[in-house]
Amino acid sequence: MQNYLSHLECPKCHLTFEPDAQHHLCECAAPLLVRYDYEAIKADFKKEDLVNREPSLWRYRELLPIRDEKNIVTLGEGMTPLLPLPLAGKKIGLSNLYLKDEGVIPTGTFKARGAAVGVSRAKELGVEVLAMPTNGNAGGAWATYAARAGIKSYIVMPKDAPMITRNEVAIAGAELYLVDGLISDAGKIVGRAVAKHGWYDASTLKEPYRIEGKKTMGLELAEQFGWDVPDVILYPTGGGVGLIGIYKALRELQEIGWIGEKMPRLVAVQATGCAPIVKAWEEKKAASEFWENASTVAFGITVPKALGDFLVLEAIYKTNGCAIAVNDDEILVAQRDLATLEGAFICPEGAANYVAARQLREQGWIGADEKVVLLNTGTGLKYPDTVQVDPPLLQPEDDLE
Amino acid sequence: MQNYLSHLECPKCHLTFEPDAQHHLCECAAPLLVRYDYEAIKADFKKEDLVNREPSLWRYRELLPIRDEKNIVTLGEGMTPLLPLPLAGKKIGLSNLYLKDEGVIPTGTFKARGAAVGVSRAKELGVEVLAMPTNGNAGGAWATYAARAGIKSYIVMPKDAPMITRNEVAIAGAELYLVDGLISDAGKIVGRAVAKHGWYDASTLKEPYRIEGKKTMGLELAEQFGWDVPDVILYPTGGGVGLIGIYKALRELQEIGWIGEKMPRLVAVQATGCAPIVKAWEEKKAASEFWENASTVAFGITVPKALGDFLVLEAIYKTNGCAIAVNDDEILVAQRDLATLEGAFICPEGAANYVAARQLREQGWIGADEKVVLLNTGTGLKYPDTVQVDPPLLQPEDDLE
Numbered sequence: 001m002q003n004y005l006s007h008l009e010c011p012k013c014h015l016t017f018e019p020d021a022q023h024h025l026c027e028c029a030a031p032l033l034v035r036y037d038y039e040a041i042k043a044d045f046k047k048e049d050l051v052n053r054e055p056s057l058w059r060y061r062e063l064l065p066i067r068d069e070k071n072i073v074t075l076g077e078g079m080t081p082l083l084p085l086p087l088a089g090k091k092i093g094l095s096n097l098y099l100k101d102e103g104v105i106p107t108g109t110f111k112a113r114g115a116a117v118g119v120s121r122a123k124e125l126g127v128e129v130l131a132m133p134t135n136g137n138a139g140g141a142w143a144t145y146a147a148r149a150g151i152k153s154y155i156v157m158p159k160d161a162p163m164i165t166r167n168e169v170a171i172a173g174a175e176l177y178l179v180d181g182l183i184s185d186a187g188k189i190v191g192r193a194v195a196k197h198g199w200y201d202a203s204t205l206k207e208p209y210r211i212e213g214k215k216t217m218g219l220e221l222a223e224q225f226g227w228d229v230p231d232v233i234l235y236p237t238g239g240g241v242g243l244i245g246i247y248k249a250l251r252e253l254q255e256i257g258w259i260g261e262k263m264p265r266l267v268a269v270q271a272t273g274c275a276p277i278v279k280a281w282e283e284k285k286a287a288s289e290f291w292e293n294a295s296t297v298a299f300g301i302t303v304p305k306a307l308g309d310f311l312v313l314e315a316i317y318k319t320n321g322c323a324i325a326v327n328d329d330e331i332l333v334a335q336r337d338l339a340t341l342e343g344a345f346i347c348p349e350g351a352a353n354y355v356a357a358r359q360l361r362e363q364g365w366i367g368a369d370e371k372v373v374l375l376n377t378g379t380g381l382k383y384p385d386t387v388q389v390d391p392p393l394l395q396p397e398d399d400l401e
Numbered sequence: 402m403q404n405y406l407s408h409l410e411c412p413k414c415h416l417t418f419e420p421d422a423q424h425h426l427c428e429c430a431a432p433l434l435v436r437y438d439y440e441a442i443k444a445d446f447k448k449e450d451l452v453n454r455e456p457s458l459w460r461y462r463e464l465l466p467i468r469d470e471k472n473i474v475t476l477g478e479g480m481t482p483l484l485p486l487p488l489a490g491k492k493i494g495l496s497n498l499y500l501k502d503e504g505v506i507p508t509g510t511f512k513a514r515g516a517a518v519g520v521s522r523a524k525e526l527g528v529e530v531l532a533m534p535t536n537g538n539a540g541g542a543w544a545t546y547a548a549r550a551g552i553k554s555y556i557v558m559p560k561d562a563p564m565i566t567r568n569e570v571a572i573a574g575a576e577l578y579l580v581d582g583l584i585s586d587a588g589k590i591v592g593r594a595v596a597k598h599g600w601y602d603a604s605t606l607k608e609p610y611r612i613e614g615k616k617t618m619g620l621e622l623a624e625q626f627g628w629d630v631p632d633v634i635l636y637p638t639g640g641g642v643g644l645i646g647i648y649k650a651l652r653e654l655q656e657i658g659w660i661g662e663k664m665p666r667l668v669a670v671q672a673t674g675c676a677p678i679v680k681a682w683e684e685k686k687a688a689s690e691f692w693e694n695a696s697t698v699a700f701g702i703t704v705p706k707a708l709g710d711f712l713v714l715e716a717i718y719k720t721n722g723c724a725i726a727v728n729d730d731e732i733l734v735a736q737r738d739l740a741t742l743e744g745a746f747i748c749p750e751g752a753a754n755y756v757a758a759r760q761l762r763e764q765g766w767i768g769a770d771e772k773v774v775l776l777n778t779g780t781g782l783k784y785p786d787t788v789q790v791d792p793p794l795l796q797p798e799d800d801l802e
Contacts, residue, residue: 055456055480075744076482076505079456083477104477104507107746108782131801148744154801159794167788171781173741176792177801185797193801340574343476343549345508380572381509381782387568391577393560396586400532400555400578400594 001069004041004062008032008208011311019065022125024206031205031308033248034065034212042256050223055079057113057216063252064117065212071124073149075106077116078216082224085374087341092358096371098230099344100221103379107168109300109347110217110242110377111141117213119145122200127151131194132202133186135238135300136165137378142202143174153202154193156186161299164382182294184304204239205307214242218249221373222259229264231370234356236349236377237268237277237323238301240312246375247315264373266321268312269356271296271328276305277312281323286310297328297386298348300377322365326355335386347383350376402470405442405463409433409609412712420466423526425607432606432709434649435466435613443657451624456480458514458617464653465518466613472525474550476507478517479617483625486775488742493759497772499631500745501622504780508569510701510748511618511643511778512542518614520546523601528552532595533603534587536639536701537566538779543603544575554603555594557587562700565783583695585705605640606708615643619650622774623660630665632771635757637750637778638669638678638724639702641713647776648716665774667722669713670757672697672729677706678713682724687711698729698787699749701778723766727756736787749787751777 008017010026011033017023019034026032045062053059057078066072081101089097102110119142122130131154132142139155146153153174157165158181169176179186187203194201201207222229229250235243243266253259268277274294280287288309294302306312316323328348335351338344353374360366380386394400409418411427412434418424420435427433446463454460458479467473482502490498503511520543523531532555533543540556547554554575558566559582570577580587588604595602602608623630630651636644644667654660669678675695681688689710695703707713717724729749736752739745754775761767781787795801 051452056482073744074484076484076502081457081477081507083475101477101507104505106482106502106505108509108780144740144744144746146744147741156795156801164782164785166790166792167785168746168782170790170792171737171740171746171788172744175801176790178792178794179797179799180794181797188797189795189799189801196800336572339545339572340548343474343545343547343573345545345569345572379509379782381565381569381780384565384568387572389567389571389577391567391571391579393579393581394557394590396580396582396589398580398590399597400557400576400590 001061002044003067004036005065005067006035006037009035022200023208024201032208034208036063038252038255045256047227047258057116057213060216060219063219065209066120066124068124071120073120073123073145074116075148077106077112079220080104083344085342088338088354091341093361093368094357094366094372095369097357098373100217100373100375101344102377103346107141107144108379108382109137109141110214111138113213113216114138114210114241115141115145115213118202118207118210119149119151121209122151123149127200130200130202131190133183133190135183135302136161137300137382140165140168143169143172146174147172154199156189158182158186162382182302182304204241211241211245211248214245215249217242217375218246219253222250222253227259229259229262230373231264232267232366232372233264233375234267234269234353234373235375236298236301236352237270237312238303239306240268240277240308242375242377243268243315244308244311247319263319266315266319267356268316268323269352270301270323270325271298271331271352272325273328274302274304275325277309278323278325280309280313281316286313298331298352300347300349324356324359326352330355332386335380345380346376347378347380348386350374350378402462403445404468405437406466406468407436407438410436423601424609425602433609435609437464439653439656446657448659458517458614461617461620464620466610467521467525469525472521474521474524474546475517476549478506478513480621481505484745486743489739489755492742494762494769495758495767495773496770498758499774501618501774501776502745503778504747508542508545509780509783510538510542511615512539514614514617515539515611515642516542516546516614519603519608519611520550520552522610523552524550528601531601531603532591534584534591536584536703537562538701538783541566541569544570544573547575548573555600557590559583559587563783583703583705605642612642612646612649615646616650618643618776619647620654623651623654628660630660630663631774632665633668633767633773634665634776635668635670635754635774636776637699637702637753638671638713639704640707641669641678641709643776643778644669644716645709645712648720664720667716667720668757669717669724670753671702671724671726672699672732672753673726674729675703675705676726678710679724679726681710681714682717687714699732699753701748701750725757725760727753731756733787736781746781747777748779748781748784751775751779
């Protein structure tokens, strides 16, 4: 397997690092990004090469950081469905609305992508123990992939995280802890533990490879649209790694000449109960501030201060995108609308995009015929509490009506 | 879109039926099977045609019953991962053990396949209302696909069915009823309702198209193994439609010349608390008897008497397969082993296969180097109650250890 990994680079101070040692943050405390030998990739890697490859994210292996394929830890993740939403689109005045459905992936959320690539690379770098804070789904994914890799994992999540993610972490054999607080509290506990025990810190953006997994959403969208990118991509933004990743993917595709100048306008969608990126964008700032008393039904995006906030904001600014906050009541209505109209039972985070798309259409920010993608980050199956149900109980001799 | 649908045929009395009207059971009360013009398919359809097709079950459209592609109702289902299980295999003395993972599919279970094809064909036949009994997952899938098709659905499930399937049915806008009994009781209620209201009866095997969706598991396995079929396929058997479907698929692939004479030995795996097929197989009978007081943690296979039992048994006999029952305690241990060793958090029904594979290896029925596939029918995410978890609760100032 030819590999094109070149170096790690700090996007803030531009220090570079040799990639085959374990690295976390830059000396300036910013996350590191992975760089490849794009000239060589451009020369060697052709769209036609994809034809006979498996429908997983590993089809883009030239743009991924694993040096030896024996280190690939996979559960078959990637190439998730891109679904047209004709009725849901019509309802909000959009004639080309799509759902990229990350519910159809191992562990049921897009976190599998970051975990697959992150854990593979951790294995390649000799990691034996990792630790991370999580709002639930990332923990489920990393515990699962770590189990497959034979890596021990410590996972800390808020006690309010989705219940099923506890099961997911526990059955994988990870060490699970709850915290009476938010993911930021869990992060501090993990920070102290990795410092004390020398474990690999797999916190969001504290290792450079999770982004590489997430960026494959951007690669797939480009391929699924026939290398003609859509006009707008809406993304539910907590840590924002997916948005950073999609932006990075599209820039890399430009670099190797697979797509043209056009970029989709990237939209960061947050909940009104936790909207630090939206506030920063409205104030035209380069970074966000800690959001006090964060709370939303879209639990996965309850991130009061994201380490990569400046990269999220850069992606928005550079693509003429925007940031928008929506409220919990509308999120739950949107979740039901998408299930009833389109058969898409998605997570509240994903449903938030639909509310945002409607508002941006009403404001004229999105045109009626533009190609618009809602990036759904996970299956609704992991969020039973968002659906109220009280069905009648029949005895065997009863009739339906 | 060229279509090769020929007729419907009763596998018991061999009556044939014109396929473009709504049909349910044969006059002799047996389920009907779909037949195609295999000579024409053999002439027109080549393995190379698959190369540029989407990784969904619709890639095999020549072997599917939809006449007009505008009737296809899809959420991107199919081409699920085939995963090697090296560590779990080693533990039970099998060097070529695989998992076909139907957890990575819309709605999280293999029921999506039957629903996608069944609902598509129902739409094509003008159905406006359907009704069905279910152990949960089929109801979730059919309610979901019916919603996408604009078909109204009535779903009746035992009150003990997995909780999340209630949410799934309800959010899709279906009419949901619980019954204080088993799926057989739900079936009687549905039977009375369809007779009274003239609704389309979507009960297992009471319409001929669900099998066609399920059979795509067999088509995919053949393609994923490079058209060289594995030696043994283990399948958790309730209604048994998947097993019937896989057998039908492989026979059809032989018919069109895509695979040779060799067939995998098909194994029906049941729980000791509900094992009517196993009992019938041990007694060398052609059909099963109603299993009294059926109960198992693998709820999806709690089917006391399957309408297609004779087809399941035929598939086993004709392939020199077998039927085997495993107990609930071992199923739960197997579920944990697969998650911990391989990162595969699967449903208890799927985990039952692993217990069965171990026992068949111990008996020498499976050879150490044979290629063995465990067909996992769904994600463990839908079964939180099968995992016990009691993690420590930390305060933000606490340390991990």
